[in-house]
Amino acid sequence: MCGIIGVIDRTMARMDGSSIKKALSLMDERGSGEGAGYVAYGIYPDYSDCYAIHVFFDNLLEPKTNVDRILQKWGRIVYQEEIPTYEQPNLKREHIPWRYFFKPYTDLMVGTTNPDDDNVKRLVMTINSTVEGALVFSSGINLGVFKASGWPEDVANFYRIEDYKGYIWLAHNRYPTNTSGWWGGAHPFNLLDWSVVHNGEITSYGTNRRYVESHGYQCTMSTDTEVVAYLFDLIGRRHGLPSDMVVEALAPPFWDEIDEMPEKQEEFMRALRLTYGPALMNGPFAIVIATKDGIVGFTDRIKLRPLVVGENDSKLYISSEEAAIRIMDPDVERIYMPRAGEPVIGRVTQ
Amino acid sequence: MSLGSVPLKYKISIDRDQCMKCMRCVDNCSYGVYRIEDDKIIIDSRKCTACHRCISMCPRDAIMLQERPVDYRSHPLWTTEAREDVINQARSGKIILSGMGNAVDYPIIFDRLVLDACQVTNPSIDPLREPMELRTYIGKKPEKLDFTMKDGDVELNTKLAPNLKLDTPIMIGHMSYGAISLNAQLSLAKAVAKTGTFMGTGEGGMHEAIYPYQDHSIVQIASGRFGVDIDYLERGAAIEIKVGQGAKPGIGGHLPGEKVCADVSCTRMIPLGSDAISPAPHHDIYSIEDLAQLVRSLKEATNWEKPVFVKIAAVHNVAAIAAGIARSSADAVVIDGFKGGTGAAPKVFRDNVGIPIEAAIAAVDQKLNDQGIRNEVSIIASGGLRNSADLAKSIALGADAVYIGTASLIALGCRVCGSCYRGLCPWGIATQRPELVERIDSDVGSENVANLIRGWTLELSELMGAAGLNSIESLRGNRERLRGYMLDEGLLDVLKIESVGA
Numbered sequence: 001m002c003g004i005i006g007v008i009d010r011t012m013a014r015m016d017g018s019s020i021k022k023a024l025s026l027m028d029e030r031g032s033g034e035g036a037g038y039v040a041y042g043i044y045p046d047y048s049d050c051y052a053i054h055v056f057f058d059n060l061l062e063p064k065t066n067v068d069r070i071l072q073k074w075g076r077i078v079y080q081e082e083i084p085t086y087e088q089p090n091l092k093r094e095h096i097p098w099r100y101f102f103k104p105y106t107d108l109m110v111g112t113t114n115p116d117d118d119n120v121k122r123l124v125m126t127i128n129s130t131v132e133g134a135l136v137f138s139s140g141i142n143l144g145v146f147k148a149s150g151w152p153e154d155v156a157n158f159y160r161i162e163d164y165k166g167y168i169w170l171a172h173n174r175y176p177t178n179t180s181g182w183w184g185g186a187h188p189f190n191l192l193d194w195s196v197v198h199n200g201e202i203t204s205y206g207t208n209r210r211y212v213e214s215h216g217y218q219c220t221m222s223t224d225t226e227v228v229a230y231l232f233d234l235i236g237r238r239h240g241l242p243s244d245m246v247v248e249a250l251a252p253p254f255w256d257e258i259d260e261m262p263e264k265q266e267e268f269m270r271a272l273r274l275t276y277g278p279a280l281m282n283g284p285f286a287i288v289i290a291t292k293d294g295i296v297g298f299t300d301r302i303k304l305r306p307l308v309v310g311e312n313d314s315k316l317y318i319s320s321e322e323a324a325i326r327i328m329d330p331d332v333e334r335i336y337m338p339r340a341g342e343p344v345i346g347r348v349t350q
Numbered sequence: 351m352s353l354g355s356v357p358l359k360y361k362i363s364i365d366r367d368q369c370m371k372c373m374r375c376v377d378n379c380s381y382g383v384y385r386i387e388d389d390k391i392i393i394d395s396r397k398c399t400a401c402h403r404c405i406s407m408c409p410r411d412a413i414m415l416q417e418r419p420v421d422y423r424s425h426p427l428w429t430t431e432a433r434e435d436v437i438n439q440a441r442s443g444k445i446i447l448s449g450m451g452n453a454v455d456y457p458i459i460f461d462r463l464v465l466d467a468c469q470v471t472n473p474s475i476d477p478l479r480e481p482m483e484l485r486t487y488i489g490k491k492p493e494k495l496d497f498t499m500k501d502g503d504v505e506l507n508t509k510l511a512p513n514l515k516l517d518t519p520i521m522i523g524h525m526s527y528g529a530i531s532l533n534a535q536l537s538l539a540k541a542v543a544k545t546g547t548f549m550g551t552g553e554g555g556m557h558e559a560i561y562p563y564q565d566h567s568i569v570q571i572a573s574g575r576f577g578v579d580i581d582y583l584e585r586g587a588a589i590e591i592k593v594g595q596g597a598k599p600g601i602g603g604h605l606p607g608e609k610v611c612a613d614v615s616c617t618r619m620i621p622l623g624s625d626a627i628s629p630a631p632h633h634d635i636y637s638i639e640d641l642a643q644l645v646r647s648l649k650e651a652t653n654w655e656k657p658v659f660v661k662i663a664a665v666h667n668v669a670a671i672a673a674g675i676a677r678s679s680a681d682a683v684v685i686d687g688f689k690g691g692t693g694a695a696p697k698v699f700r701d702n703v704g705i706p707i708e709a710a711i712a713a714v715d716q717k718l719n720d721q722g723i724r725n726e727v728s729i730i731a732s733g734g735l736r737n738s739a740d741l742a743k744s745i746a747l748g749a750d751a752v753y754i755g756t757a758s759l760i761a762l763g764c765r766v767c768g769s770c771y772r773g774l775c776p777w778g779i780a781t782q783r784p785e786l787v788e789r790i791d792s793d794v795g796s797e798n799v800a801n802l803i804r805g806w807t808l809e810l811s812e813l814m815g816a817a818g819l820n821s822i823e824s825l826r827g828n829r830e831r832l833r834g835y836m837l838d839e840g841l842l843d844v845l846k847i848e849s850v851g852a
C-alpha cells in the first residue's frame with residue numbers, strides 16, 4: 001500500500017502546497033491515518049545558505065539543551081524557532097517540531113571533499129542515536145520535511161502546507177505494515193539534500209542497512225525506507241555517482257541482460273554490480289527521490305508496485321496513481337508507466 | 351592381557367533363509383568382516399565399521415546391522431565412549447585417530463535458526479516464473495567506482511581484480527588426492543564443471559586426470575607444500591593458502607605412507623610410500639605480514655591473474671584474524687567450522703577444538719562490516735553444512751558462498767562411517783587401493799554430485815523467492831530474514847539476529 005506523489009517544476013517556478021495536499025488526500029485508500037508527510041525544495045529563500053534542521057522534540061528541556069549544545073559546538077545557529085503548527089481535531093500532537101537554520105564550521109571537518117555536508121550528516125547521526133527525546137528528520141539546505149502520524153489533509157493543515165512554496169514537492173500517505181506508525185516513521189525521509197518517499201517493503205533491508213552502517217550511517221527510525229536516503233547520500237554524494245547511475249546500482253539489470261550488453265557497457269555494469277552488490281534493493285517498491293537538482297522515480301526490478309509518470313510543459317509528476325496526477329494538474333499532457341527498474345528523471349534546467 | 355577387549359561396536363548378522371550365497375558381501379567388505387569356511391559365510395562383527403557397503407550390495411536384503419548390542423552399566427559421566435577411549439589408550443599409549451567430522455552431540459545452531467517468508471504485503475517471488483539470480487563473484491571488489499564522463503559517455507577507470515564467477519554459491523571444498531581417490535576427485539571435478547562452480551584440489555597437488563577441469567579447480571597450498579610448482583599454480587582458477595582446518599585447528603596434516611602409491615607420490619612430489627606430513631604452522635608464516643608476503647608472491651608468480659584465498663579454522667578470535675587476512679591482499683577468507691570433516695584427525699581435536707561455523711560467519715562478517723571492508727573481500731564458509739537450509743542460513747549470516755565436503759562424498763556413496771583414515775574405504779572414496787577405487791565410475795559419480803548441487807540450488811532459489819528476494823546479493827548478510835529459536839541472548843547477540851516473534 002502507501003501512496004506517493006512527487007512533482008518538479010524544471011524551471012524552478014515555485015508551487016504552493018495546496019494541490020499536492022489534494023492529490024495525496026485522493027489516495028487515502030492507500031493509507032491508514034498513521035502517517036503522512038510532505039517535503040518541499042526552495043521554501044527558505046531567506047536562509048538559502050543555511051542548513052534547515054528540523055527536529056522533533058519530546059519536550060523543550062533536556063533534549064533541546066543537548067541538541068543546542070551539539071549544534072553550537074559544530075557550527076553557528078543563525079536562527080531558530082518552533083515550526084508553526086495549527087491544532088487539528090484528528091491529529092494528536094506527539095512532538096514539538098522545531099527548526100534551526102545552521103551554518104557548520106567548515107574547518108572542523110577536514111580531509112573530505114564536502115566538509116559541510118559531512119559535518120551535518122554526522123551531527124544528524126549523533127543526535128538521532130544519542131539524544132533521547134530528539135529526532136532530526138530534515139537537514140537539507142533550503143528545503144523542509146513536514147510529517148506526522150495522521151491523515152494527509154490533517155498533516156497538511158497541521159503545518160499549513162499551502163503556506164510554503166517550493167519547486168519540488170514530494171508527499172507520502174502511509175500504510176505501515178512492518179513497523180508501528182509514529183512520527184519519525186512517516187515519510188519523507190531526509191538526509192541533507194536527499195528526500196525519499198517509498199511505497200513497498202525492502203526485503204534486502206538487513207543487507208542494505210549493514211552496508212550503510214559500515215560507512216558511518218546509523219538507522220534509527222525503525223523502518224526500511226531511511227536506508228534509501230543513506231544509500232543515495234553514500235553512493236550519490238560521497239562516491240560521486242550521478243542519480244541515474246545510483247538507480248542502476250540499487251535496481252540493476254539482471255545478469256542475463258548485462259551479459260548481452262555491448263562489451264564496454266557490460267564491463268561497466270558488472271563492475272557497478274560487484275562494487276555495489278550490498279546496495280542492491282530487493283522487494284516490492286516504488287520510490288521517488290528528490291535532491292535540489294531534480295527528482296528520480298524508479299521501481300523494483302520486477303515492478304511489484306505501481307508508478308505513473310505525467311508531464312505538462314515544465315512540470316513532471318511521478319505517482320502511485322494517475323488520478324492523483326490528474327487532480328493536481330487536470331491539463332497534464334503525457335501519462336506513461338516506466339518499465340521495471342528504469343529511472344524517470346526530472347532535472348531542473350538551470 | 352589384563353585389560354581384555356572392549357565389546358564390539360556393531361553386530362552383523364545374516365538371515366540365512368534369505369541369503370543366496372552370492373558372496374557379494376564377502377567381496378565388498380574391505381574390512382574383512384566376512385570370510386568363507388566350508389562354503390559357509392563366517393562373520394567377524396568386531397571388524398565392522400557400519401559403512402553399509404555390504405547391505406547396499408546384498409541382492410536379498412539378508413544382512414542386518416545393529417549398533418552396540420552389548421552395553422556397559424549406564425553412567426552419565428563415564429559414557430561407553432569415555433571408558434573405551436581410556437581402555438584403548440591404556441593399551442596403546444597413542445593418540446586416538448578418527449575420520450569425518452566432530453561426533454559430539456553439540457547443539458546445532460543451524461537447527462535453531464529459522465528463515466523468513468513473505469505474506470500479503472510483500473509478495474513472495476516464484477522462481478519458476480521470475481528470474482532468480484544466484485550468480486556469485488568471489489574475489490576482491492573495489493570500495494567505490496572510479497570513472498570519468500566524456501561527452502555523456504562513461505569511461506571506467508576502476509579495473510576489477512580477478513574474481514571467480516559461480517553459477518551457484520556452492521563449491522566443493524578441498525579434499526586432496528591421497529586423502530581421497532582419483533576417481534572420487536574426478537567425479538567432483540566433473541560435477542563442478544557441469545554446474546558452473548569450483549572445487550578445491552586439497553593439498554595433494556593436481557593429478558593429470560584433473561587437468562581438463564582445471565578451470566574449475568582451486569589449487570591449495572598447505573604447510574607441506576606438496577605438489578606445488580609454478581605449473582600447479584598456473585593451472586588453478588584460484589589459489590588457496592590453507593592455514594587451518596575446522597576438524598583439526600592448530601595442527602598439521604598426516605597422510606600415512608601406505609596411501610602414498612606411485613601416482614600419489616608423483617602428484618605430491620614426494621617419495622613412494624613415505625609419510626606426507628604437513629607441519630602445524632607454515633614455516634614462512636608467523637604473522638599477518640608474512641602471510642601478506644606469501645599472498646603477494648603467489649599473485650606475482652601468477653601475474654596477478656588469480657584470486658588468492660586464505661583458509662583458517664573457526665577459532666575463538668576468528669573475526670580479528672579474518673580482518674587481518676582481509677588486509678593481507680587476500681581476495682577471500684575461507685572459514686572452516688568445527689564440524690568440518692577430515693580424512694584423519696586426532697579425536698580430541700576433532701571433537702573439542704574450534705567453534706561452530708554459524709557463529710564464526712556472523713562474527714567475521716560483523717567485524718569486516720564494522721571496518722567498512724565487508725564488500726571488498728569474500729567470505730567462504732564450510733564445515734558441517736548438510737542441506738540447502740544450512741546454505742541459505744550461512745549466506746544470511748554473511749557468507750558469499752560455501753564449500754561442501756562431506757555432503758559431496760555422501761553423494762558418492764559415503765555413509766559417514768568415520769574410518770577414512772584407515773585407507774580401506776569400501777566405497778572407493780577414502781582409499782588408494784585400485785580394486786576399491788574402481789568401484790567409483792566418475793561419470794556416474796559426477797552426475798550424483800551434480801544432482802546434489804542442482805537440488806540445493808533449486809531449493810535455495812525457492813527459499814529466496816519465499817523471502818521476497820531475487821538476487822543473492824540481497825540475502826548475503828541479511829540477518830533480518832533470520833530469527834533465532836531457543837537460542838540464548840549471548841548467542842543471539844553474536845549472530846546479530848532477533849528472537850522468533852520479534
Ligand code: SF4
Binds near residue numbers: 382405
Ligand atoms: S564394514 Fe561395511 S561392508 Fe563390512 S560388514 Fe560392516 S557394513 Fe558391511
Ligand code: SF4
Binds near residue numbers: 371373376
Ligand atoms: S550379499 Fe547378501 S545374499 Fe549375497 S552372500 Fe552376502 S548376505 Fe548372502
